[in-house]
Structures are given as C-alpha cells and as structure tokens.
Amino acid sequence: MENSKLDIIKVNNLSFEKYIDKEDIKKNIKLLAKSINIKFEHKDPVFLAVLDGSFMFTADLLKRVNIHSTLSFVKIKSYEGTESTGNHKELIGLDKDLTGKHIIILEDIIDTGLTMKYLINELNKINPASITITSLLIKRDALKFNVEPDFALFEIQNDFVVGYGLDFDGYGRNLKHIYKVCKPEPVIS
Ligand code: IMP
Numbered sequence: 162m163e164n165s166k167l168d169i170i171k172v173n174n175l176s177f178e179k180y181i182d183k184e185d186i187k188k189n190i191k192l193l194a195k196s197i198n199i200k201f202e203h204k205d206p207v208f209l210a211v212l213d214g215s216f217m218f219t220a221d222l223l224k225r226v227n228i229h230s231t232l233s234f235v236k237i238k239s240y241e242g243t244e245s246t247g248n249h250k251e252l253i254g255l256d257k258d259l260t261g262k263h264i265i266i267l268e269d270i271i272d273t274g275l276t277m278k279y280l281i282n283e284l285n286k287i288n289p290a291s292i293t294i295t296s297l298l299i300k301r302d303a304l305k306f307n308v309e310p311d312f313a314l315f316e317i318q319n320d321f322v323v324g325y326g327l328d329f330d331g332y333g334r335n336l337k338h339i340y341k342v343c344k345p346e347p348v349i350s
C-alpha cells in the first residue's frame with residue numbers, strides 16, 4: 162500500500178499499525194445505539210462505563226442514545242498478587258442506587274474475561290433488574306472465563322491494541338483509530 166507508512170505509528174517504543182478505522186467504529190456505534198434505543202425504551206437504563214478505557218466509546222455512543230437514561234462510572238483496580246493470593250481486584254465508585262435498575266455495562270475490551278466476570282459478580286450483589294454486557298472489542302481466542310457479551314462491536318485477533326480509549330502503559334488513548342502492535346520483522350542477513 163502506498164500510504165502504508167502513514168498507518169504505522171509509535172507509542173512508547175513499540176510500533177503499531179492501523180487496524181480498525183474510525184469510520185468503521187462510528188458505523189458500529191450507530192448500529193449499537195439503534196439497538197439500545199429500541200431494546201431499552203421505557204426501561205430507564207443506567208449506562209455503567211468502566212474507566213479509563215471506555216471513555217471515548219462511552220462519549221460517542223451516548224451522543225446517539227435518545228432514550229430516558231442515566232450514566233455512571235466505575236473503575237476497577239487490579240493488584241498483582243503474590244502467587245498465593247493471586248490477582249486481586251477492587252471496584253471503585255459503584256453507586257448503590259443501581260439496585261433494581263437495568264444496567265448496561267460499557268467496557269473497552271474483553272480479553273481473558275476475568276475483569277468482566279469480576280464486575281458482574283459485584284453487580285449481582287446489589288440486585289439490578291438486569292445486566293447487559295457491551296464491549297467495544299473482544300479477543301475471543303483469549304477468553305478463559307465464561308462471559309458472553311450481549312453486544313461486542315468488533316471481534317479481534319489475540320493482538321495487543323491501542324487507541325480510541327485503549328492504552329499502552331497509559332499512552333495512546335487519544336488516537337482516533339484502533340491500532341495493533343506490529344509483529345517484529347524477520348531479520349534477513
Ligand atoms: P481481561 O480481564 O483479561 O478480560 O482484561 C481486560 C482489561 O485488560 C481491559 O479492560 C483492558 O484494560 C486491558 N486490556 C486487555 N487487552 C488489551 C489490549 O490489547 N490493549 C489495551 N488494554 C488491554
């Protein structure tokens with residue numbers, strides 16, 4: 162491709178290539194908003210956006226939602242445990258008023274599914290009317306836990322991605338498109 166150089170970017174010290182164009186993201190968000198507007202009309206749902214990665218997805222989706230609804234944010238902190246304690250997570254900012262509400266989770270990516278499984282478990286403790294799992298991306302081949310999103314905008318390969326809210330060590334969230342890490346070039350001697 163002639164312009165392929167323009168589609169390669171650097172984030173920190175890694176090279177990434179353009180993977181999902183912003184126009185395709187826009188198209189799928191439009192379709193998702195349409196489905197949600199129909200499915201949740203008169204249900205007064207609450208969108209529960211998982212920070213930080215879902216901020217851009219959330220903003221673009223909610224601009225197209227036209228039903229009576231509210232928005233709330235949570236953050237999930239992960240602590241790398243020792244081998245004996247394993248991976249410990251903490252849910253921050255959950256509004257207890259969500260009891261009895263129709264919750265629509267907005268997540269950036271489902272990788273192994275551990276984060277989503279943890280979140281659903283925590284949400285079930287406050288007895289919502291329903292939980293709908295929405296994820297911008299899903300790496301289906303990486304899935305290890307039994308979580309099935311109701312809506313997933315793109316199924317992607319098991320590659321590390323950045324952009325459109327997703328980060329690499331905190332960087333790259335501002336990118337308009339989604340990029341995947343470049344596989345190292347074979348060294349020819
Ligand atoms: P899981 O718990 O393995 O499903 O991982 C989910 C979390 O890991 C997401 O909420 C992201 O914050 C992060 N994550 C997983 N894969 C990627 C990626 O390719 N790029 C950026 N963040 C990722």
Ligand code: MG
Nearest residue numbers: 212213214269
């Ligand atoms: Mg995340």
